[in-house]
Amino acid sequence: MSPAPAAGAGEPATGRPTAGPTPDPTAAPASGPAVERRLHPFTPLRRAWVPIAATVGVIAQQGDQAERWVADLSALLRVAAVAGLIVVFGAYGFLSWWFTHYAITDTELRIRSGLFFRRTAHIRLDRLQAVDVTRPLLARLTGVASLRLDVIGTEEKDQLSFLGEKEAVALRAELLARAAGFAPEEAVSLGEAPERELLRVTPRELVVSLLLNLGVWVLLVPGLTVPVVVWWLSSSPWAALVSVLPMLGAVWAGTAGRFLTEYDWRVAESPDGLRLDHGLLDRAHETVPPGRVQNVRIVEPLLWRRRGLVRVELKVAGSNNTVLVPVASRDAATAVVARVLPGVDLAALSFSGSPRTGSRWVVPVWWKGYALALSPEVFAARHGRLCRRTDIVPHAKVQSVRLTQGPWSRARGVADVHVDTGANCTVTARLRPEPEAATLLHAQAARSRTSRAAARPDRWMT
Numbered sequence: 001m002s003p004a005p006a007a008g009a010g011e012p013a014t015g016r017p018t019a020g021p022t023p024d025p026t027a028a029p030a031s032g033p034a035v036e037r038r039l040h041p042f043t044p045l046r047r048a049w050v051p052i053a054a055t056v057g058v059i060a061q062q063g064d065q066a067e068r069w070v071a072d073l074s075a076l077l078r079v080a081a082v083a084g085l086i087v088v089f090g091a092y093g094f095l096s097w098w099f100t101h102y103a104i105t106d107t108e109l110r111i112r113s114g115l116f117f118r119r120t121a122h123i124r125l126d127r128l129q130a131v132d133v134t135r136p137l138l139a140r141l142t143g144v145a146s147l148r149l150d151v152i153g154t155e156e157k158d159q160l161s162f163l164g165e166k167e168a169v170a171l172r173a174e175l176l177a178r179a180a181g182f183a184p185e186e187a188v189s190l191g192e193a194p195e196r197e198l199l200r201v202t203p204r205e206l207v208v209s210l211l212l213n214l215g216v217w218v219l220l221v222p223g224l225t226v227p228v229v230v231w232w233l234s235s236s237p238w239a240a241l242v243s244v245l246p247m248l249g250a251v252w253a254g255t256a257g258r259f260l261t262e263y264d265w266r267v268a269e270s271p272d273g274l275r276l277d278h279g280l281l282d283r284a285h286e287t288v289p290p291g292r293v294q295n296v297r298i299v300e301p302l303l304w305r306r307r308g309l310v311r312v313e314l315k316v317a318g319s320n321n322t323v324l325v326p327v328a329s330r331d332a333a334t335a336v337v338a339r340v341l342p343g344v345d346l347a348a349l350s351f352s353g354s355p356r357t358g359s360r361w362v363v364p365v366w367w368k369g370y371a372l373a374l375s376p377e378v379f380a381a382r383h384g385r386l387c388r389r390t391d392i393v394p395h396a397k398v399q400s401v402r403l404t405q406g407p408w409s410r411a412r413g414v415a416d417v418h419v420d421t422g423a424n425c426t427v428t429a430r431l432r433p434e435p436e437a438a439t440l441l442h443a444q445a446a447r448s449r450t451s452r453a454a455a456r457p458d459r460w461m462t
Contacts, residue, residue, distance in 0.1 A: 034103035034110070040144045040162045043100075044093035051089050102160060106184055109149070109175065111158060127152045128179040129292050130273070130321070131172045133285040135165070140283060147172060152292075152317070176272045176287075195270040198339065199325060199332055206262055209311075209327035212303040214386070216254045223247040262326040267336055274324070274339060288324065290340045292316050294397045294421040296324070298333070298346070298390040305388070312337060315423035341378065341394060349373040349380055354431035358412035362431060372429040377451075379419055379444060381429045391427040393419055395444075395451035403441045405434070417441060419448075 073081065092115070100113040111121040130150035139145060144162035151158070163171065169192055177187035210216070223244060231240035263280035273289040299311040310333045312325040324340065325333050334346045351371035359367040369385040379398065382390045398419045405415040415437035417429045432440065 034105045036101040036103045036112075039097060039100055039102075039160060040164050040167075041097075042139075042142050042144050043162050044090070044097040046093070046162065051092050055085065104174070104178070104184075111160065121158050123149060123151055123158060125175065125178040126181075128175060129289050129316075130287045131175050132287060133168050133172055135279075135283040135285075137281040144168075149175075180271075193270045193272050195268040195275055197266060197268045198274075198336055199267040199328060201262070201265040201326055201328065203263060205327055206259060206265070208307075209304065209309060210255050210259060212301065212307070212309075213254060214301060214303055216251055219247055219251050219254070223251060258326070262323070265326050267325060269339055274336075276321070276324070278326075286321055288314070288316060288321055288340070290342075293340050294423040295391055295393040295425055295427060296337055296340060298337075298392070300388040300390075302386045314340065315421065315425045317422045337392075341392065344375070344377045344392070344394075346392070349375060349378075351380070351382055355414070355433055358409075358414045358433075359431040361412050362409050362414060367431055370430045372432060374440075379427065379429075379447075381427050383428075383430065393421055393427050395447045396455040397421050398444065398448035401441055401444045401448070403437055405437075410434075417444070419444060 096113075096115045099115055099118075100111075102109065102111045104110075108125060109121075109123040111123070113119050113121075128149060129152050132148040132150070134146045134148060135144075136146070139162055143165055145165045145168040146159055146161040147163060147168050148157045148159050160168075160171075173190065173192045174187050176193070177190050178184065182190065226247070227240040227244040230243045231237060234240070260280045260282075262278055265278040266276070268275045268277070273287045276284070276286040276288065278284055294315045294317055297313040297315075299313060300309075301311075304310065304327075308330050309327055310325075310330050311323075311327055312333050313322055314324050315322070325336055328336070337346060338344060351373040354367050354370040356367075359370070363370075366385060369383050369388065371382040373380040373382075378392050378394050380390060380392045382388065399422055400420045402418045402420070403415055404418065409415060409431075413434045414431045415434050417432060417437050417440050418426050419428075420426050429437075429440070
């Protein structure tokens with residue numbers, strides 16, 4: 001799993017032409033006619049599941065009373081009721097699909113939806129930061145896909161569910177090109193941007209990483225003992241089952257759930273950003289615009305460190321993308337991080353630990369896991385001994401800097417320095433000597449200010 005050679009700094013990943021002039025975000029939307037399109041004809045079947053699920057929930061809530069209602073009906077009325085429900089559900093799905101349209105103008109994507117209450121979403125193309133293609137299992141079988149739109153400043157994603165696979169890929173390419181500033185005619189003709197694979201996680205590597213996950217094995221101990229104790233005390237198998245369900249859910253999420261989600265994980269580089277393809281049953285195609293990454297986290301569980309394995313997580317402003325690489329060797333992960341944070345050499349970071357004097361009285365034993373590293377590009381803080389986590393924040397992404405010091409820390413001469421990023425995330429350098437913390441507070445504020453002034457704009461395909 002060796003990474004491909006990186007492109008030169010400041011160069012596009014491929015030979016795709018660079019974008020045109022940046023559109024004026026204050027300009028009014030174009031008044032020219034926009035062709036409205038409908039979603040795929042498969043969509044009514046998907047929409048029909050909403051009232052079906054609501055009906056099943058109501059029946060399940062009524063319990064015995066619903067069973068008596070059904071028993072009082074004749075066979076003919078039961079068939080008529082089922083047929084009536086099918087007609088109602090089908091009509092709801094068809095009408096909700098019929099009244100849903102989308103159109104692309106020179107400056108925005110408009111989505112009109114709603115059967116009883118009309119809703120029109122105006123998505124400015126220059127505010128798009130990611131367009132993801134997802135293919136759930138049933139959608140893959142029917143040849144359709146869903147398009148999820150990540151917009152700067154919004155928490156919820158707008159979706160176009162469902163489109164034909166070819167149409168979804170073509171629309172995604174057009175939207176990304178429009179967001180990068182290409183003219184409408186040129187954006188349509190460009191097509192899907194080429195990509196270069198950087199890293200691929202094989203199923204064997206993923207299985208080994210899950211087996212070496214110490215947290216899952218720790219959960220198995222109470223998962224096997226607690227139900228037995230509950231059964232012995234209550235003499236009720238149902239109480240034992242209820243007690244084990246939360247732990248079984250946690251074990252599933254950490255093993256089989258992660259395997260299904262992270263299966264065949266691929267990271268590729270394109271002018272759009274870094275592309276992530278993964279999933280066994282539900283296939284997801286996500287985009288990480290490097291300019292929007294606020295901080296990167298390197299996770300090293302205890303049993304992974306002997307094999308030199310790491311996990312790379314990230315925070316992207318306005319996006320739910322949190323995993324960049326589920327498992328990889330340190331060298332391969334470092335090469336991928338270098339594409340997200342250009343100019344940052346993780347191997348060159350020199351960490352200084354917290355001072356023994358003072359720190360061991362504030363945080364006994366675990367104080368040895370705290371460390372800090374600074375470079376001209378990033379602020380990096382490390383914490384944890386069993387599972388070591390290293391947070392790396394580019395200076396240009398730091399929004400504010402704070403120093404905190406409780407009474408016990410003040411008595412021991414140590415303080416904490418916090419840096420806040422635009423993704424509502426805080427990275428903390430804990431247990432630093434008091435004079436160093438005071439100097440770091442002002443120096444980091446100055447570094448962030450000068451780095452923001454020199455930072456490249458968060459534009460794609462340039």
